[in-house]
Amino acid sequence: MKGMKNFFNPQSVAIFGSMKEGKTGFEIVKNMVEGGFKGDIYPISQSGGKIFGLNIYPDFKKLDIDLAVIAIPSQLIPPLLEDLGNQRVDSVIIISAGFSEVGNFEEEERIKQIARKYQMRIIGPNCAGIMNTENNLFASIEVRALSGNTGFITQSGALGGAVLMMAEELGFGFSKFVSYGNRCDVDEADLISYLREDPQTQVITIYIEGLQEGRKFLKEARETVSKKPIIAIKAGKYEAGIRATSSHTGSLAGEDRIYDAAFKQFRILRVDDVEEMFDLSRGLIYYPRIEGERIAVVTNAGGPAVMTTDKLEDLGLQVPEPSSTLKNRLKNLLPPHVSLRNPFDLLAYGSAETFASVCKAIAPEYDAIIVIFVPTAYMDSVRIAQAVGEAKKSIKRPIFACFMAGRSVKEGIEELKRYGIPNYKTGERCAKVIQKIVLQTLKNSY
Amino acid sequence: MKGMKNFFNPQSVAIFGSMKEGKTGFEIVKNMVEGGFKGDIYPISQSGGKIFGLNIYPDFKKLDIDLAVIAIPSQLIPPLLEDLGNQRVDSVIIISAGFSEVGNFEEEERIKQIARKYQMRIIGPNCAGIMNTENNLFASIEVRALSGNTGFITQSGALGGAVLMMAEELGFGFSKFVSYGNRCDVDEADLISYLREDPQTQVITIYIEGLQEGRKFLKEARETVSKKPIIAIKAGKYEAGIRATSSHTGSLAGEDRIYDAAFKQFRILRVDDVEEMFDLSRGLIYYPRIEGERIAVVTNAGGPAVMTTDKLEDLGLQVPEPSSTLKNRLKNLLPPHVSLRNPFDLLAYGSAETFASVCKAIAPEYDAIIVIFVPTAYMDSVRIAQAVGEAKKSIKRPIFACFMAGRSVKEGIEELKRYGIPNYKTGERCAKVIQKIVLQTLKNSY
Numbered sequence: 001m002k003g004m005k006n007f008f009n010p011q012s013v014a015i016f017g018s019m020k021e022g023k024t025g026f027e028i029v030k031n032m033v034e035g036g037f038k039g040d041i042y043p044i045s046q047s048g049g050k051i052f053g054l055n056i057y058p059d060f061k062k063l064d065i066d067l068a069v070i071a072i073p074s075q076l077i078p079p080l081l082e083d084l085g086n087q088r089v090d091s092v093i094i095i096s097a098g099f100s101e102v103g104n105f106e107e108e109e110r111i112k113q114i115a116r117k118y119q120m121r122i123i124g125p126n127c128a129g130i131m132n133t134e135n136n137l138f139a140s141i142e143v144r145a146l147s148g149n150t151g152f153i154t155q156s157g158a159l160g161g162a163v164l165m166m167a168e169e170l171g172f173g174f175s176k177f178v179s180y181g182n183r184c185d186v187d188e189a190d191l192i193s194y195l196r197e198d199p200q201t202q203v204i205t206i207y208i209e210g211l212q213e214g215r216k217f218l219k220e221a222r223e224t225v226s227k228k229p230i231i232a233i234k235a236g237k238y239e240a241g242i243r244a245t246s247s248h249t250g251s252l253a254g255e256d257r258i259y260d261a262a263f264k265q266f267r268i269l270r271v272d273d274v275e276e277m278f279d280l281s282r283g284l285i286y287y288p289r290i291e292g293e294r295i296a297v298v299t300n301a302g303g304p305a306v307m308t309t310d311k312l313e314d315l316g317l318q319v320p321e322p323s324s325t326l327k328n329r330l331k332n333l334l335p336p337h338v339s340l341r342n343p344f345d346l347l348a349y350g351s352a353e354t355f356a357s358v359c360k361a362i363a364p365e366y367d368a369i370i371v372i373f374v375p376t377a378y379m380d381s382v383r384i385a386q387a388v389g390e391a392k393k394s395i396k397r398p399i400f401a402c403f404m405a406g407r408s409v410k411e412g413i414e415e416l417k418r419y420g421i422p423n424y425k426t427g428e429r430c431a432k433v434i435q436k437i438v439l440q441t442l443k444n445s446y
Numbered sequence: 447m448k449g450m451k452n453f454f455n456p457q458s459v460a461i462f463g464s465m466k467e468g469k470t471g472f473e474i475v476k477n478m479v480e481g482g483f484k485g486d487i488y489p490i491s492q493s494g495g496k497i498f499g500l501n502i503y504p505d506f507k508k509l510d511i512d513l514a515v516i517a518i519p520s521q522l523i524p525p526l527l528e529d530l531g532n533q534r535v536d537s538v539i540i541i542s543a544g545f546s547e548v549g550n551f552e553e554e555e556r557i558k559q560i561a562r563k564y565q566m567r568i569i570g571p572n573c574a575g576i577m578n579t580e581n582n583l584f585a586s587i588e589v590r591a592l593s594g595n596t597g598f599i600t601q602s603g604a605l606g607g608a609v610l611m612m613a614e615e616l617g618f619g620f621s622k623f624v625s626y627g628n629r630c631d632v633d634e635a636d637l638i639s640y641l642r643e644d645p646q647t648q649v650i651t652i653y654i655e656g657l658q659e660g661r662k663f664l665k666e667a668r669e670t671v672s673k674k675p676i677i678a679i680k681a682g683k684y685e686a687g688i689r690a691t692s693s694h695t696g697s698l699a700g701e702d703r704i705y706d707a708a709f710k711q712f713r714i715l716r717v718d719d720v721e722e723m724f725d726l727s728r729g730l731i732y733y734p735r736i737e738g739e740r741i742a743v744v745t746n747a748g749g750p751a752v753m754t755t756d757k758l759e760d761l762g763l764q765v766p767e768p769s770s771t772l773k774n775r776l777k778n779l780l781p782p783h784v785s786l787r788n789p790f791d792l793l794a795y796g797s798a799e800t801f802a803s804v805c806k807a808i809a810p811e812y813d814a815i816i817v818i819f820v821p822t823a824y825m826d827s828v829r830i831a832q833a834v835g836e837a838k839k840s841i842k843r844p845i846f847a848c849f850m851a852g853r854s855v856k857e858g859i860e861e862l863k864r865y866g867i868p869n870y871k872t873g874e875r876c877a878k879v880i881q882k883i884v885l886q887t888l889k890n891s892y
Contacts, residue, residue, distance in 0.1 A: 102783045156749025158820045162850035169852035209752060235752040240765035273874045303602025306655060306681040307719060319686035337548045374604045404608035406615035428719045
């Protein structure tokens with residue numbers, strides 16, 4: 001069977017569909033052009049004319065097409081696929097709906113057979129398209145992803161759109177985006193296998209409702225997690241959820257407990273919702289491993305530190321006291337009245353220098369450090385970020401941050417990013433991320 | 447004992463502290479002036495001179511002071527309190543630290559006795575001050591709260607600051623804000639009792655680490671929850687957390703399970719973190735009651751609807767099928783292929799009119815409705831918001847929204863707000879809010 005390369009690295013892309021403003025074809029061409037794709041873009045429509053300065057081709061027979069993106073009515077698709085097959089186009093994305101998801105299994109079977117006949121690979125139908133931020137390929141109607149190191153594969157197009165819009169708001173970037181819809185040919189296993197070898201992708205995230213070929217998926221997943229982590233949202237736990245999934249992608253949601261057990265066995269990190277998926281992705285990109293469960297909290301903010309400590313212990317992690325040797329060392333570093341215990345509450349004495357020196361001093365005794373900082377009138381978040389960032393260079397332990405909150409720490413968080421320190425909205429969310437990475441690390445070291 | 451009125455509705459406020467830029471006294475005066483307080487503001491400092499066009503008074507003996515805010519070194523405070531007592535000032539906020547939180551129990555006992563001697567009420571010491579958005583009183587160094595209907599009481603000043611900054615980012619407003627610190631006199635029970643009678647406050651939120659007088663608190667809480675809900679974060683569950691709280695507010699965190707049981711019995715809604723506190727507050731302000739646990743999901747977005755359904759069922763709520771009568775009615779309202787089951791997935795047919803008519807048709811059979819909407823190229827979030835908002839007027843059931851995500855739905859969410867419909871970042875977060883309100887309602891109807 002042919003490979004997937006032309007989906008993500010085509011030299012030329014043909015878009016089939018109406019080129020009237022607001023129509024799907026138009027929107028995809030717009031995304032391709034505005035996104036800055038460097039290869040050839042061929043809008044195909046009987047209308048002819050021009051769009052964004054490009055010729056609209058009524059006839060595509062003489063064009064050299066690497067990737068075809070189809071957004072025409074479903075009943076017109078089989079003959080088009082035959083033509084494309086004869087032209088040796090081997091990568092096709094079908095955006096159009098109207099197949100198994102509305103009970104039209106016959107038409108879907110027909111396109112499947114055409115794909116097989118021509119050794120053509122198809123993503124879709126009933127999908128939202130794909131993106132590769134590396135070469136500015138935005139073959140999709142969705143908002144264009146920012147560049148990043150997380151690959152995202154989704155069975156639900158609507159969820160894909162929502163994720164992209166949430167990510168945009170957060171400044172969160174993706175390496176590749178794929179909405180695969182009814183997966184008449186290319187499925188999640190093929191996509192994971194592709195992303196495993198993609199150098200731009202460090203973390204793979206996936207939203208699934210049910211697998212068609214569980215064994216194939218788990219085989220690919222097993223091979224992948226030894227190279228890079230997979231984060232999964234598996235929806236459709238209950239009968240009501242299953243009702244919804246069968247109504248909208250034509251698949252049957254599987255038995256949830258079986259999935260859960262399989263994910264655990266195959267070291268796929270299951271998360272409950274999209275926010276947790278973002279949180280964990282950002283953590284894993286900076287810190288793929290955390291070697292143990294002894295966590296330190298360094299802070300100038302008592303309340304948030306207590307809440308974080310509660311959450312860490314709820315999740316089975318430890319927040320142990322420093323050794324007496326370390327306590328003595330800290331005593332020399334710190335003003336009187338500062339807590340020499342974990343959480344290390346620096347109170348109003350939490351200057352940039354103190355944050356940095358405490359992090360350095362305690363690092364050897366802990367597996368990860370969370371720095372929680374709430375700015376005061378006297379203390380600037382950028383200086384704290386720089387001091388902790390510089391300290392990080394000599395520390396062999398992951399440092400996470402929770403700078404609270406809003407505009408008062410915006411610049412500090414940007415500075416943290418430059419030092420490769422992920423920041424979380426709350427310490428509780430940071431604790432959840434640390435727990436998942438610790439579990440993953442300890443399991444992988446069996 | 448005297449009341450609390452002068453804390454929140456003073457005609458004149460004196461601020462004691464250094465009036466040099468960046469110092470606490472200066473920052474409080476700045477907040478008072480920039481916040482637009484209409485009464486008299488008296489900056490008090492031996493320096494004399496002017497600040498923000500106001501006279502700085504070296505002598506305060508002839509001033510008529512309703513509320514004194516103190517930010518001078520701790521050892522100078524007892525003599526000042528004596529002077530204020532002699533002047534019959536009966537409301538005092540002590541921002542300054544240096545008392546029981548650093549082991550200085552003696553000094554704290556001294557100010558307590560002075561307060562008793564003069565029947566003076568004191569908030570603090572070691573606190574971040576108070577706010578009343580109704581009369582623009584910002585007697586605090588923290589970022590000024592927006593106006594709203596949630597009262598917020600916090601034992602941790604740092605947590606208070608973080609909450610205010612998060613709220614500012616979210617556009618979330620408060621009626622009153624109180625950081626009460628070491629509570630040498632006024633405690634959480636007094637504050638709850640005050641907010642119970644405050645017409646601007648519809649929901650009371652509180653962050654506590656430990657109570658000093660549990661019985662008094664629960665008595666006030668019991669009387670309050672029959673009038674308005676109380677949402678509580680109780681931190682300091684574990685030994686490590688207790689270490690932190692005793693280091694920073696000088697209190698001992700209580701046994702968590704006892705708190706949990708008491709909260710349940712007294713119908714205080716416990717939440718795990720600040721984000722959940724915001725979510726639940728916004729829900730309760732619009733819908734103090736949800737009369738049962740039958741929830742409907744109406745959507746154009748399959749994936750997010752399945753995830754929400756999963757969460758609803760995880761939380762013990764029901765997502766039941768419509769009756770066959772209702773199914774028949776829906777069949778006439780909707781295009782073919784649209785799901786007549788709950789979740790009601792309108793697919794691409796989810797026009798503004800369809801959303802509205804489905805909500806109206808199903809309302810009699812469900813206790814609450816969640817509308818999940820992901821915009822497409824053809825559908826504008828403002829129109830959906832207006833249609834659902836208009837429908838809401840004739841529906842006797844709470845409607846919640848989850849418009850996803852970012853800038854694509856920003857205006858739609860503003861429109862929802864005008865119709866009194868709360869919007870949530872994810873359907874899962876919305877599900878958590880509904881569950882808490884349902885539990886509260888069913889418990890209250892014992």
